[in-house]
Amino acid sequence: MRLRIRHETRYRLAEPARRAVQYLRLTPRQDRCQRVLSWSVSGPPSLVPWTDGFGNRAHVASEVEAHDALTILVEGEIETNDTWGILPLDDGLPPPMFLRPTPLTLADDAIRDLAKPFAASCVGTGTVPTLHQMTGAIAERVVYATGSTDVTSTAAEALASGKGVCQDHAHLFIACCRVLGLPARYVSGYLHSERSEMASHAWAEAFVEGLGWVSFDPANCQSATDAYVRLAVGFDYAGAAPVVGLRSGGKGEDLSVDLSVEQVQSQSQSQQ
Amino acid sequence: MSGKKSAFDEMHGKGGKMRPPYADYSNWLHAMSIDELDRRHKSADSIFRRSGITFNVYGAEGGVERLIPFDIVPRILAAAEWDKVALGVCQRVRALNAFLDDVYNDQNILRAGIIPADLVLTNEAFCPQMLGMKVPKRVYAHVAGIDVVRVDEDTFYVLEDNARTPSGVSYMLENRQAMMRLFPELFASQRVAPVNHYPELLLETLRAVAPGGVDEPKVVLMTPGQYNSAYFEHAFLAQEMGIDLVEGSDLYVDDATVYMRTTKGPRRVDVIYRRIDDDFLDPLAFNPGSMLGVPGLLAAYRLGKVTICNAVGGGVADDKSVYVYVPDFIRFYLGEEPILSNVPTWQLRKPDDLAYALAHLPELVVKEVHGSGGYGMLVGPAASKAELAEFKAKIKSSPESFIAQPTLSLSTVPTFVDKGIAPRHVDLRPYVLTGRETVVVPGGLTRVAMREGSLVVNSSQGGGTKDTWVLEDAGKEAGHARARR
Numbered sequence: 048m049r050l051r052i053r054h055e056t057r058y059r060l061a062e063p064a065r066r067a068v069q070y071l072r073l074t075p076r077q078d079r080c081q082r083v084l085s086w087s088v089s090g091p092p093s094l095v096p097w098t099d100g101f102g103n104r105a106h107v108a109s110e111v112e113a114h115d116a117l118t119i120l121v122e123g124e125i126e127t128n129d130t131w132g133i134l135p136l137d138d139g140l141p142p143p144m145f146l147r148p149t150p151l152t153l154a155d156d157a158i159r160d161l162a163k164p165f166a167a168s169c170v171g172t173g174t175v176p177t178l179h180q181m182t183g184a185i186a187e188r189v190v191y192a193t194g195s196t197d198v199t200s201t202a203a204e205a206l207a208s209g210k211g212v213c214q215d216h217a218h219l220f221i222a223c224c225r226v227l228g229l230p231a232r233y234v235s236g237y238l239h240s241e242r243s244e245m246a247s248h249a250w251a252e253a254f255v256e257g258l259g260w261v262s263f264d265p266a267n268c269q270s271a272t273d274a275y276v277r278l279a280v281g282f283d284y285a286g287a288a289p290v291v292g293l294r295s296g297g298k299g300e301d302l303s304v305d306l307s308v309e310q311v312q313s314q315s316q317s318q319q
Numbered sequence: 320m321s322g323k324k325s326a327f328d329e330m331h332g333k334g335g336k337m338r339p340p341y342a343d344y345s346n347w348l349h350a351m352s353i354d355e356l357d358r359r360h361k362s363a364d365s366i367f368r369r370s371g372i373t374f375n376v377y378g379a380e381g382g383v384e385r386l387i388p389f390d391i392v393p394r395i396l397a398a399a400e401w402d403k404v405a406l407g408v409c410q411r412v413r414a415l416n417a418f419l420d421d422v423y424n425d426q427n428i429l430r431a432g433i434i435p436a437d438l439v440l441t442n443e444a445f446c447p448q449m450l451g452m453k454v455p456k457r458v459y460a461h462v463a464g465i466d467v468v469r470v471d472e473d474t475f476y477v478l479e480d481n482a483r484t485p486s487g488v489s490y491m492l493e494n495r496q497a498m499m500r501l502f503p504e505l506f507a508s509q510r511v512a513p514v515n516h517y518p519e520l521l522l523e524t525l526r527a528v529a530p531g532g533v534d535e536p537k538v539v540l541m542t543p544g545q546y547n548s549a550y551f552e553h554a555f556l557a558q559e560m561g562i563d564l565v566e567g568s569d570l571y572v573d574d575a576t577v578y579m580r581t582t583k584g585p586r587r588v589d590v591i592y593r594r595i596d597d598d599f600l601d602p603l604a605f606n607p608g609s610m611l612g613v614p615g616l617l618a619a620y621r622l623g624k625v626t627i628c629n630a631v632g633g634g635v636a637d638d639k640s641v642y643v644y645v646p647d648f649i650r651f652y653l654g655e656e657p658i659l660s661n662v663p664t665w666q667l668r669k670p671d672d673l674a675y676a677l678a679h680l681p682e683l684v685v686k687e688v689h690g691s692g693g694y695g696m697l698v699g700p701a702a703s704k705a706e707l708a709e710f711k712a713k714i715k716s717s718p719e720s721f722i723a724q725p726t727l728s729l730s731t732v733p734t735f736v737d738k739g740i741a742p743r744h745v746d747l748r749p750y751v752l753t754g755r756e757t758v759v760v761p762g763g764l765t766r767v768a769m770r771e772g773s774l775v776v777n778s779s780q781g782g783g784t785k786d787t788w789v790l791e792d793a794g795k796e797a798g799h800a801r802a803r804r
Contacts, residue, residue, distance in 0.1 A: 068572055068614040070603050095575035097618045099604075100448035107618035109573045141426065143440040144447055282447075291603050293614040 048129075048273040049084075049311040050239055054121040054247075056290065057303045063115040064297025067108075072235065072279035072289050073121045074104040078138065080130045081276060086123035101286065102138055103279040108292075115297075119290070124311065125276055132270025134252070134260040140280070142254040145230035151283040152222045155203040161188065162223035169227050174255050178224075178263055185219050185265040193244055198284060214284050216265035217251040221283065230254040234262065235287045237276040239308045246306045249284065250275070276308070327471045327730045328742050329394065340397040340790055343509055348392075353739055359501050360391050360735055366497050388783030389494060391501065394732045394745060394765040401512075401789040404475055404749065405759050407659030408465040410649060412751040415482055415636045417652035418645075419459035422635060423449040433651050434644040439635060443689060446597060446632030448604060452621055455528040456754065459630035461592075462521070463751045464488075464763075467659065469730040476662045476727070478746060480645065482637040483629060484594050487784075488750045489552040491764045492517060492559070494786040510791040512761035518559035520752055520760065521592075527754030528626050529589045536589035539563045539579060541570070543595045543611050553594050567595075572615030577625045590626045597631050639722050640666065640688045662727060668719035676723040677714065680707055683723045684774075685714065698774060700726050729774055732785065734767055744768045746776050747787065762787035 054073065069091070075083050088094060091108035099105050110117060136142070148154065154162070161184065169177040188206060195210035202222040205215035217233050224231035231253045238248035250264035250271060262271035271277075281287030327333060330341040337345055367389055396404070421428050422439055423446075429436040439445055464485030466478040495514050499506055522538065529536030542553035544566050557564035563579065570579055570588060578585040593600065599609040604617040619625045635641060643664050646657040665672035665683075676683060680699050687695040697710045714721050731742035749763035765785040766776035776782040 066571065068603065070615075070618065093574045095618070095622070097575065097622050098451075099617075099621065100446070100450040100452070102451070105618070107572065107575050107615050109615060111571070111573045139451065140447075141429075141436065141440050143437050144445065146437075146441050147443070285607065291607075293602060 048127050048239070049124065050127060050237070050274075050276060051124050051307075051309050051311045052121065052237055052276065053305070053307050054119075054237075055305045056119045058117045059301040059303075060115045060297045061299025061301075062297060063113045064110075064294040065113055067110045067114070067117065067292055067294035067297075069108040069119075069290055069292030070099075070288075071106040071108055071119065072099075072103050072287060073106070073119070074278070075123075075125055075236075076102065076104060076138075076277050076279065078277055079134055080128050080271075080273075082126045084124040084126055086121075086125075088119070088121050090119040091117060101140060101280050103281070103287065105279075127273040127276060129273040132262040132272070133258055134262070136254075136259045138280075142230040145232045145254065145282065146225055146228070147282065148222075148225060149282045149285070151201050151285060152218050152225065153201065153203065154222045154226050157206050158203060158219065158222045159226050161185070161206065161219075162226035165223075166227055169229070174229075175258070175261055178229075178253055178255075178261070179268075179270075181223055182220065182263045182265045183268055185216055185223070186268050189215060189219060189265075191216075191266055198288070213245060213249045213264075213266040217249045218283060220251040220253075220263055220265050224251075224253045232260075232280050233283045233287050234271075234277055234280050235284070235289055236278045237306075237308045239274040239276075239310055240267075243306075246308045247289070247304075248275070249287075252280070326728045326742070326744065327469065329469070329730050329732045329745075332472070340395040340400070344393065344395060344505065347505060347508075348740075356391065356735060356740075363389055363391055363497055363501055366500060367493070387490065388769050389497065390734050390743075390767055390769075390783050390785045391498075392733050392735055392740065393498060393505075393786045393788045394747075394767075395788045395790060396762070397790055398512075398792045401761055403658060404467055404747070405761070407475070407477070407657070408463075408467065408749050408751050409757045409759055410653065410655060410658050411465055411477060411480065411645060412460060412463045412753055413757050414645060414648040414652050415460050415463065415480060416458055416753060416757075418648045419482075419630065419633060419636050420454075420457045421652070423452060423632065428648070428651055431651065433647050434641070438640055442635050442638055442641070444632070444634030444638050446635070448617060448621075449630070449632040453623075454630050455530065455623075455626055458528055458753050459633050460636065460751075461524055461528060461628040461630075461753055462488075463629075463753070464748045465751060467747045467749065468662075468727060469745075469747075470727055471730075475659055477645070477659050478662060479639065479642060480637040481748075482633040484596070485748070485750070486549040486552055486594070487748060487764045487766075488517060489555045490784045491750070491760075491762065491787070492555075494764075494784055498786040509788075512789040512791050514760045514762055517750065517760045518556060520758060521556070522560040522562070524752040524754030524758075525590050525592050525626075525628055528628065530623050530626055533589045537579075537587060538590040538592065539565045539570075539588055541565050541567065541591050541593040541595055543599065547594070549594060556592075562592075567599075567611045567613050570613045570616075572613060572619050575615070575619050575622050575624055577613065577616065577619050588625060590628060592628045597634065600627070600631065638688060639686055640668070640719075643722070662724045665723040667714060667721040667723060672723070673714070673718045676721075677711060680711060682726060684726050685710060685721055685723045688720050688722060696775075698726065701774075726774070729768075729776075732765070732767065734769070734783075734785070736769065736771075741771070743771070744774050744776065745785065761789035 093109045189211045192210040202218035205211035221231040252260040279287040460482040464481040540557040577588040598606040599611040601616040683699045685697040729744040734743035765787045
């Protein structure tokens with residue numbers, strides 16, 4: 048699928064900040080399932096590309112002058128393939144390191160109870176079907192509700208409250224996988240969907256011996272398709288967040304985001 | 320606790336015969352009255368109070384500063400004894416650096432099955448943000464403190480490796496200064512290998528690993544601030560090296576480059592000798608709640624715009640569960656046999672080792688895998704029944720978090736205590752520097768357990784320090800053992 052993405056993030060401040068530094072993970076990864084046709088990130092006065100330890104293509108953005116507004120504009124086109132939700136183990140990231148619990152994905156008793164019924168069938172060829180069932184169970188226990196949690200919410204908190212967004216679903220899935228002894232990781236990206244609230248999306252991947260990384264999207268109860276664009280992977284949201292930043296001073300943030308992920312008809316290729 | 324067997328005394332040996340390195344000192348000591356020693360001991364105290372050497376003890380009331388007890392009786396090593404230790408610790412540090420370079424890049428050692436991959440990859444100290452990164456000269460542990468203990472005439476063991484931000488070197492330097500002022504006559508009559516060039520060597524080390532293309536690197540020492548237990552040392556070393564002592568708030572990142580705020584405007588920083596843990600370096604990459612770090616630092620580091628010493632992620636080399644495999648690292652990376660042995664260690668994540676340890680707890684020392692500073696440690700022979708039972712429960716609930724070792728009878732050195740001169744157990748921490756090559760200044764920090772019979776030398780647990788002398792062979796420049804990379 049060919050997708051055209053435009054993602055504009057605008058920060059306005061009632062009281063100006065002195066400085067700001069941000070890490071932007073807003074450039075698609077170089078993975079088997081996608082090919083970048085054109086891509087640009089712009090806005091901040093200084094923007095330097097770097098690659099983090101997970102192979103995510105990041106930028107470090109800095110503004111050293113006093114400012115009351117900051118805009119990040121991401122535009123590009125990408126060709127995606129449907130790989131049946133499976134990515135081969137070729138990204139140089141050793142799966143066992145994704146067994147490590149993090150503060151956001153730490154399992155409590157409720158998470159262990161949720162995962163345990165799936166342990167018996169989560170072996171060999173039964174692994175993928177079992178994980179799909181677990182995805183369904185997670186979606187049942189945590190209802191999609193925007194604004195119900197924030198970026199610091201943990202998997203345990205989301206399960207306890209019974210409400211969450213894609214990020215919470217992904218964290219919970221990862222926590223359950225680690226209970227089952229399966230390496231699992233967080234993926235942030237874009238989704239071409241009729242549900243516009245999911246254009247900026249997150250899902251998870253579990254490592255299945257013999258297959259590779261298999262994606263699961265509890266928010267939509269499916270594996271990733273060619274409607275998904277992978278931006279970054281990490282242990283959890285904290286390591287794969289599209290934008291993290293710190294500023295000195297500044298108050299009264301007003302954040303607005305315009306994001307469109309549109310399918311481009313194949314005829315448009317010939318028009319270029 | 321007291322060792323059941325009589326310990327090896329470094330002055331008197333086993334048979335009570337004076338050992339050669341102590342011969343001159345012993346003659347001098349016998350000519351001294353206890354009153355005179357006491358007088359000099361008291362002036363040592365005032366020297367340290369004036370110089371301001373203090374140490375915060377965690378868990379003590381309000382983080383009070385206090386003096387670490389300084390003992391006026393030196394610990395003395397003959398040139399040949401030291402050479403073996405020096406070659407051994409340098410060899411070890413070369414292997415630790417090779418290991419770090421490997422686990423963050425090719426991971427050959429994991430594929431070869433020398434160390435279980437899970438032990439490394441699921442280790443909290445393994446830092447994925449270092450994956451695929453080439454650090455200058457492939458050096459990670461620029462400053463390493465290797466803790467060595469002695470049990471008899473010929474046997475030294477490595478007790479643990481410190482590859483993160485080892486502290487204590489200021490005591491090595493200050494102890495020597497104090498000894499030279501208190502006992503000038505001893506230094507006139509014997510050739511004690513100097514240590515005062517350590518700051519110079521450290522600065523040379525830091526400059527050697529500056530980013531490529533930087534001829535006159537700007538080096539700074541980054542401290543978490545004055546509330547850190549080793550703040551005195553940070554200030555001391557910065558001053559000795561003539562470099563700026565900075566906190567995170569003095570630095571900022573722009574254009575993926577680190578700058579220091581100065582009264583004359585921004586100044587580019589090339590090398591950061593940090594005395595702050597990984598977790599607090601960059602709040603955008605690690606602990607987001609940290610106010611101590613520099614946002615953007617990881618990006619500048621990965622891009623090779625700044626060198627961080629020691630490298631991020633070095634903790635995976637000094638973890639106590641990884642310690643067991645260091646002799647194998649030496650064979651795997653260097654093709655050499657270890658010069659210094661490990662203490663025999665039971666890994667309690669292994670069922671057989673666990674069963675043994677639980678059955679022999681009163682004889683063993685049990686340590687937390689990720690612990691340091693003598694915290695969370697059980698010394699079996701010294702523990703009460705209640706303490707043993709409590710520890711047993713802790714071990715059973717999480718065996719993989721512990722290792723066990725036999726209770727070693729650490730060597731003793733005569734020490735000036737209330738009752739006069741009496742033997743006390745000691746260890747030794749040489750400071751190994753790696754920049755262009757791996758070097759160590761002769762000696763290091765001798766820590767002494769001031770309580771009679773105690774084997775716990777950590778300053779946080781009431782240990783003291785001694786000046787460590789390496790005697791130079793007449794006619795030979797000994798003690799400057801340099802192991803080339």
